[in-house]
Amino acid sequence: xxxxxxxxxxxxxxxxxxQVRRMVASGxxxxxxxxxxxxxxxxxxxxxxxxxxKAYAMLETEGLLERHRGKPMTVAGQxxxxxxxxxxxxxxxxxxxxxxxxxxxxxxxxxELVKELRKKWEASDE
Amino acid sequence: xxxxxxxxxxxxxxxxxxQVRRMVASGxxxxxxxxxxxxxxxxxxxxxxxxxxKAYAMLETEGLLERHRGKPMTVAGQxxxxxxxxxxxxxxxxxxxxxxxxxxxxxxxxxELVKELRKKWEASDE
DNA sequence: CCAAGTGTATTAGAGTACTGATACACGTAT
DNA sequence: ATACGTGTATCAGTACTCTAATACACTTGG
Numbered sequence: 001x002x003x004x005x006x007x008x009x010x011x012x013x014x015x016x017x018x019q020v021r022r023m024v025a026s027g028x029x030x031x032x033x034x035x036x037x038x039x040x041x042x043x044x045x046x047x048x049x050x051x052x053x054k055a056y057a058m059l060e061t062e063g064l065l066e067r068h069r070g071k072p073m074t075v076a077g078q079x080x081x082x083x084x085x086x087x088x089x090x091x092x093x094x095x096x097x098x099x100x101x102x103x104x105x106x107x108x109x110x111x112e113l114v115k116e117l118r119k120k121w122e123a124s125d126e
Numbered sequence: 127x128x129x130x131x132x133x134x135x136x137x138x139x140x141x142x143x144x145q146v147r148r149m150v151a152s153g154x155x156x157x158x159x160x161x162x163x164x165x166x167x168x169x170x171x172x173x174x175x176x177x178x179x180k181a182y183a184m185l186e187t188e189g190l191l192e193r194h195r196g197k198p199m200t201v202a203g204q205x206x207x208x209x210x211x212x213x214x215x216x217x218x219x220x221x222x223x224x225x226x227x228x229x230x231x232x233x234x235x236x237x238e239l240v241k242e243l244r245k246k247w248e249a250s251d252e
Numbered sequence: 253c254c255a256a257g258t259g260t261a262t263t264a265g266a267g268t269a270c271t272g273a274t275a276c277a278c279g280t281a282t
Numbered sequence: 283a284t285a286c287g288t289g290t291a292t293c294a295g296t297a298c299t300c301t302a303a304t305a306c307a308c309t310t311g312g
Contacts, residue, residue, distance in 0.1 A: 003227060008220070011269060014135065022231035038289060048271050053290060070279030070288050088232040089242055094134070095228055096246045099221045101129060103247075105148035106214040110247050114240055116215055120222045121229075121236050137299060164259065174301050179260060196258050196309030 001036055004045045012047055013055040020059055022091060024075055025083040034072040035065070127162055130171045138173055139181040146185055148217060150201055151209040160198040161191065 002019050004012055023029040038056065042049040056073050059065040066076045103113045128145050130138050149155040164182065168175040182199050185191040192202045229239045 019231055022228060026231060026233035028233065051270060072288060085238060088234060089238065091232060092225060092228050095225045096242060099218060099225055100246045100250050102148060102218050102221055104250060105145055105152060106217060107152035107154065108214060112211065112215065114243065116222060117240065117243060120226045124226050124230060177300060198258060
């Protein structure tokens, strides 16, 4: 359900935060949906359960998740299911900034960059 | 000369490492070129001089920079000036992977993604 | 020579991220 | 009631990142 890479340099909890935010914003996670359990995610990604739990707790503070004792965390009712495309685009701006900076410093052309992006896009098309 | 963002979550020394690598790979930094001094960069970005020094030291270990006592670090002679486009493209793969994952989770279309990328590209056109 | 410029070694400390072990409170199915 | 499923609090410890304050060795320009 989530893709967590402990080797990427990006803290695991932050990867999880961002991915949940995105999937709620896009409506792939709708209000009421139960999230994978802390222990399940931890086992699956060879990560400590508390790392997951803390990420979930932060998302609850944000109002994105709801906590029900003894039951799995669920997507909060107040979490707007479908955010406008414009607002969703805002969430990838930091990544775009990083990418464009890197491509410029490598003196790639915009054509090369777009070509590689399209290639990756197709490759992730399951 | 370099763009360092202490707030980005990516360690400063790593941002510097990557940017030097890219600019050497693209030939924007040629063998013999002197790099900005440790103290200059540190002042400019409100960062501790040792943070810069340590990044430089790592780049020397990599063979990308050369150290001359009492003089600025320079790009090493062995550092291949112009790496092939194919190899340069490899350096942005992790960023592309992150971006595509994010865009998919946000359920953006490839058209929207490419459009935003082009927009950022133009905006960074100095 | 001397002052100012290079990079660096050393040591100390703070803050964050993550691990690991343990224990607890609550809900649900049997 | 029992067993198992949730999430969580706590405490300790490790590793990494960055800051800070010194001091040193070297080169260059006056």
